[in-house]
Amino acid sequence: SEQGVAQAILRGLIDFKREPWPSISDNAKNLVRQMLEPDPQRRLTAKQVL
Numbered sequence: 001s002e003q004g005v006a007q008a009i010l011r012g013l014i015d016f017k018r019e020p021w022p023s024i025s026d027n028a029k030n031l032v033r034q035m036l037e038p039d040p041q042r043r044l045t046a047k048q049v050l
Contacts, residue, residue, distance in 0.1 A: 012038050 008014065014036065015021070016029055037043035 009036055010038065012036065 014032070016024075021029065031044075031049070034044045035049060
C-alpha cells in the first residue's frame with residue numbers, strides 16, 4: 001500500500017531487490033538512498049542532487 005511504502009521510506013527501509021530496482025544502476029540506487037536519508041544532517045540537499 002502507499003502508506004506502507006511511505007512508512008518504509010521514513011524508516012530508511014527500501015527493498016532494492018524488488019522491481020524495478022534490480023535493473024537500476026548502483027549509482028542511481030545510491031543517489032536514492034542519500035536523498036531518502038532520515039537524518040536531515042546527512043541527507044543530500046536539492047542543490048547537491050542537481
